[in-house]
Amino acid sequence: MTQTLPVGISVTARVPASSANLGPGFDSLGLALGLYDEITVTTTASGLEVRVEGEGAEEVPWGPSHLVVRAVERGLEAAGVWADGLDVLCRNVIPHSRGLGSSASAVVGGLAAANGLVRKVAPERVLGESQLVQLASEFEGHPDNASASILGGAVVSWCESTVGDEQRTYRAVPLTVHPTVRVVVLVPSSRSSTAHTRGLLPDLVPHRDAAFNVSRAALAVVALTERPDLLMPATEDLLHQAQRAPALPATTKWIATLRAAGIPAAVSGAGPTVLALTTEPFPADLRAAAEADDMTVLELDVADGVQVV
Secondary structure: OOEEOOOOOEEEEEEEEEEEEOOOEEEEEEEEEEEEEEEEEEEEOOEEEEEEEEOOOOOOOOOOOOHHHHHHHHHHHHHOEEOOEEEEEEEEOOOOOOOOOHHHHHHHHHHHHHHHHHHHHOHHHOOOHHHHHHHHHHHHOOOHHHHHHHHEOEEEEEEEOOOOOOOOEEEEEEEOOOOOOEEEEEEEOOOOOHHHHHHOOOOOOOHHHHHHHHHHHHHHHHHHHOOHHHHHHHOOOOOOHHHHHHHOHHHHHHHHHHHHOOOOEEEOOOOOOEEEEEOOOOOHHHHHHHHHOOEEEEEEOEOEOOEEO
16 A cells, blocks of 8 residues: 655755776676765655756756656655655756766665655665665666665676566675775766767677676776775776777777876766776876866765765
8 A cells, every 4th residue: 555755754865976887897887986966855745846956957857757756756656655746956966978877876866865755754665775776777777877876885786687578687786995996087078978879889799808808897896895906907898998989089088098107097987087996196297187188187985875864
């Protein structure tokens, strides 16, 4: 039986950005980043009020088609509760269409906010982390960004399905990142389309390239958790970065520049942001050069998962 939430309860979800792939871990490795959107949801007597502040405020729909609203409603439905009305306030900081998981963060924030409302009224109906990973990944179609924003730290994620299955089961496990690992992102002012850059990837790849990436993805787990000195080889890739390079010239240039300077670097998600993982301070001369090239350079913490208050 569906339970109706009382009017006037409110929660705020603070959800981190994320980077996916980390070089070789295509659609499987992810990392939560210390850059946060905040979503406040309040139950009302009727209707829907949506307000958006900050990043993307002039671009996203302010109505029922807004991704956060859809995620809130999906979360409430999954928990078996209902709200007669909702007031949704989104304070956005995560850049859109830059490879920092903004859409996954919107979905995770909406689901977590819905779960927070449920916890206040019907704690026995609260969704667990595995359910949140499943629901968020259904929106995204892959679990790497979403599971990072839910679980925090680094994640290994995967999909379980059999031939002919329409319903996919998404899973993820967290990794504890070595405390010496530093995260730096170079964020261009230009944007990219995930659909476009994914469309550049071939349907088939050589066996030797697949084997190369399997070894590097396994090595990435070791490098992130125990051996940061292996981050340079652990961020190598043959499956997607070179294939996307024609659409990401500035990204490709800066990955090559950083790696030539001994800094492990890769495309963040579908780009165009560059992700650098290192144990040393980011060089001042490279920061200045990147900023002169219209890049915003951010040094970020490895983040915990979404928090709700």
